[in-house]
Amino acid sequence: MFYLSGAFQSAHDALSDLLQIQFSSPPASKPVVYLLITDASLIEADEVDGISWPWPRSAYAEAVRFLKNAGASEIVFDMIFTERSVHGLEDDTGFGNAIEDAGVILAKLSSNRQSSMSEKAAENNRLITERFALHVEGADEKMFHDTPYLRAPVSELTNHAKGLGDVKFVQDSDGVGRRIPLLVRSGNRYHPSLSLAAAASILNITSYQMEGSDLLLSGPSVQRRIPLDSEGMARPLYFGDSSIYDKYLLLRVIKSQIRMDEGDAPYYDPALFKDKVVIIGADATELKDFRPNPFNKANDPGAHYHGTAIHNILESGFLVSRYEAVYVLPILFLTSMLLAFVAAKYRATTGFSFTFLLLLLVNGVAVYLFKHHGMLIDMAATSVNLIGCFILATGSNYMVEARQRHFVTSAFGQYLSPDVVKALVDNPERLLLGGEVRTMTAFFSDIAGFSTISEKLTPEELVSLLNEYLTEMCDIIGKYHGTVDKFEGDAIMAFWGAPIYRDDHAHLALLASLEMQQRLEELRGKWAAEGKDQLYVRMGINSGLMLVGNMGSRTRMNYTIMGDAVNLASRLEAANKFYGTHLMISQKTKVLAGDQFTVRELDAIQVVGKKKPVHVYELLGKKGDVAENRLAATLLFEEGLTCYRKGDFVSAKTNFTAVFDQVPGDPPAIEFLRRIEALDKTESQGDWNGVFKADSK
Numbered sequence: 193m194f195y196l197s198g199a200f201q202s203a204h205d206a207l208s209d210l211l212q213i214q215f216s217s218p219p220a221s222k223p224v225v226y227l228l229i230t231d232a233s234l235i236e237a238d239e240v241d242g243i244s245w246p247w248p249r250s251a252y253a254e255a256v257r258f259l260k261n262a263g264a265s266e267i268v269f270d271m272i273f274t275e276r277s278v279h280g281l282e283d284d285t286g287f288g289n290a291i292e293d294a295g296v297i298l299a300k301l302s303s304n305r306q307s308s309m310s311e312k313a314a315e316n317n318r319l320i321t322e323r324f325a326l327h328v329e330g331a332d333e334k335m336f337h338d339t340p341y342l343r344a345p346v347s348e349l350t351n352h353a354k355g356l357g358d359v360k361f362v363q364d365s366d367g368v369g370r371r372i373p374l375l376v377r378s379g380n381r382y383h384p385s386l387s388l389a390a391a392a393s394i395l396n397i398t399s400y401q402m403e404g405s406d407l408l409l410s411g412p413s414v415q416r417r418i419p420l421d422s423e424g425m426a427r428p429l430y431f432g433d434s435s436i437y438d439k440y441l442l443l444r445v446i447k448s449q450i451r452m453d454e455g456d457a458p459y460y461d462p463a464l465f466k467d468k469v470v471i472i473g474a475d476a477t478e479l480k481d482f483r484p485n486p487f488n489k490a491n492d493p494g495a496h497y498h499g500t501a502i503h504n505i506l507e508s509g510f511l512v513s514r515y516e517a518v519y520v521l522p523i524l525f526l527t528s529m530l531l532a533f534v535a536a537k538y539r540a541t542t543g544f545s546f547t548f549l550l551l552l553l554v555n556g557v558a559v560y561l562f563k564h565h566g567m568l569i570d571m572a573a574t575s576v577n578l579i580g581c582f583i584l585a586t587g588s589n590y591m592v593e594a595r596q597r598h599f600v601t602s603a604f605g606q607y608l609s610p611d612v613v614k615a616l617v618d619n620p621e622r623l624l625l626g627g628e629v630r631t632m633t634a635f636f637s638d639i640a641g642f643s644t645i646s647e648k649l650t651p652e653e654l655v656s657l658l659n660e661y662l663t664e665m666c667d668i669i670g671k672y673h674g675t676v677d678k679f680e681g682d683a684i685m686a687f688w689g690a691p692i693y694r695d696d697h698a699h700l701a702l703l704a705s706l707e708m709q710q711r712l713e714e715l716r717g718k719w720a721a722e723g724k725d726q727l728y729v730r731m732g733i734n735s736g737l738m739l740v741g742n743m744g745s746r747t748r749m750n751y752t753i754m755g756d757a758v759n760l761a762s763r764l765e766a767a768n769k770f771y772g773t774h775l776m777i778s779q780k781t782k783v784l785a786g787d788q789f790t791v792r793e794l795d796a797i798q799v800v801g802k803k804k805p806v807h808v809y810e811l812l813g814k815k816g817d818v819a820e821n822r823l824a825a826t827l828l829f830e831e832g833l834t835c836y837r838k839g840d841f842v843s844a845k846t847n848f849t850a851v852f853d854q855v856p857g858d859p860p861a862i863e864f865l866r867r868i869e870a871l872d873k874t875e876s877q878g879d880w881n882g883v884f885k886a887d888s889k
């Protein structure tokens with residue numbers, strides 16, 4: 193059956209997120225505190241304190257000492273010290289002593305892949321983590337996936353730790369961490385997660401037992417029952433994103449201890465950490481420890497994944513899911529039979545009302561069970577089933593809709609792109625004049641020197657060449673879900689992100705532009721063999737807020753885009769001629785497209801009609817596809833650009849000249865060398881900022 197295929201899992205995930213976001217009550221207490229390494233901390237440590245990453249472990253020892261003296265209930269590191277300190281063995285030894293003195297819980301990572309780990313290292317990790325393994329009564333090995341390889345902290349640290357917990361992150365199909373493995377099986381050993389190790393230490397848990405699908409934790413005066421799913425995962429209740437807990441800077445805690453040793457006041461009052469579970473982790477972009485959760489699906493620190501689970505264990509807050517077919521299929525069957533009876537006996541309006549009431553009842557029960565019992569039941573499949581049965585029973589509206597679709601397709605299919613037609617068919621109200629503002633990506637292209645080429649061709653030859661060129665380019669734009677707006681002679685205007693919005697519009701635009709340039713290179717070989725002129729095309733791409741919709745009169749409309757961001761894309765296309773490049777993108781597009789492309793920063797330019805300069809880049813290719821000499825030339829060029837902006841023209845000239853060793857005759861390097869030669873000797877003084885002012889469009 194369709195439900196058994198798992199087709200509703202994504203909907204279950206989305207609805208469980210919605211329930212937590214809308215109906216989770218603020219926690220009565222907040223036992224967790226985060227100490228984070230942020231981007232600002234890395235910069236401060238490097239530029240102010242002269243300490244580059246990785247930090248010496250003696251610094252962590254200072255933080256541990258501060259937290260111990262402050263009375264923290266547990267100190268937990270969400271960091272894996274798998275390599276020896278670059279500052280020497282004494283650095284590890286000192287940190288190990290601080291760990292033992294304060295009773296610190298460290299992190300390890302399990303994996304089902306050996307990767308680059310040697311057999312000797314794997315065996316060593318197994319041995320030094322042996323003392324942290326748990327005896328779990330009644331455990332079924334089939335319930336827990338085997339992860340035989342462990343990456344543990346170096347022995348100088350592991351041997352001194354009070355506890356060791358696994359930091360394996362389990363993500364659903366959309367990348368969000370909704371479940372956590374509290375027990376991690378490695379062969380016939382069970383290891384606690386970082387959250388379980390910390391919570392068990394606080395609660396003084398002495399017994400671990402599986403009762404059915406529940407994990408029972410017991411101690412002298414406490415017991416916790418945690419429901420697990422069929423894969424041995426617990427589903428914690430998130431109270432919010434990491435901002436619900438207090439967050440402090442690890443660097444300031446380190447400095448606080450140093451200041452106190454010197455007799456000065458600390459940055460933080462030690463009382464802030466008294467009786468708190470302090471999780472030390474990373475929130476810096478460079479360290480890439482982001483773990484999406486229902487409240488923040490982008491950039492929440494991994495510490496929150498473990499902190500939430502600790503909070504749930506301490507307060508018995510885990511969710512119980514009832515998405516299994518044994519619970520859902522009987523409900524689907526009963527509601528289908530009930531709706532079929534009502535539809536056969538009563539009019540469509542009654543069927544609609546009855547369906548609506550059933551939807552309210554099902555979803556109301558789901559909300560009630562979540563709020564008062566922490567239980568998740570199916571809403572998605574039941575709602576879809578109710579709606580589907582109603583549609584099947586009252587299908588007369590289908591004919592009206594079909595006629596409307598036929599009208600729109602016939603009226604507009606001849607002169608609008610298929611994507612636009614589909615959007616109009618799905619929403620005929622889009623035929624009204626006007627539009628909406630959304631973030632999109634605009635594209636402009638123009639053939640360099642086309643006027644000269646066209647003068648040498650007959651009208652028939654010109655039309656044939658243009659048709660071939662435009663067809664090839666438009667096919668590629670369509671392949672990557674772009675919309676061709678219009679042609680202006682040989683120029684193409686297109687956009688991504690409408691009428692069907694996609695988050696990856698910038699990424700798709702760059703993929704399309706690279707493929708267009710590649711196809712042009714192939715076509716130039718073909719045209720050369722035919723004795724035709726070669727076409728070189730300049731392209732400009734920019735992302736930003738744009739107005740998109742039907743513009744024009746009530747009798748003649750054009751689905752198009754407008755706005756400053758659109759104009760900038762056009763300016764970037766024209767700006768290629770200053771640098772001899774063919775594919776220029778803006779900084780906004782670079783950021784939105786992600787890190788899968790290799791670019792070269794060209795300049796900061798002030799285009800015509802703008803007062804604020806924009807940073808522009810040359811798109812070189814996809815990551816891994818750019819030749820080594822091009823990458824080396826890019827580094828030299830960007831170093832030269834940095835010197836140029838500082839007014840250090842001698843160093844800039846040296847770097848730009850060195851570019852030619854990698855890419856002879858590199859046009860952008862030639863342009864900057866020309867500028868340097870043309871500069872007045874006093875240009876480096878005063879308000880010099882290296883911004884290029886384009887004096888033409």
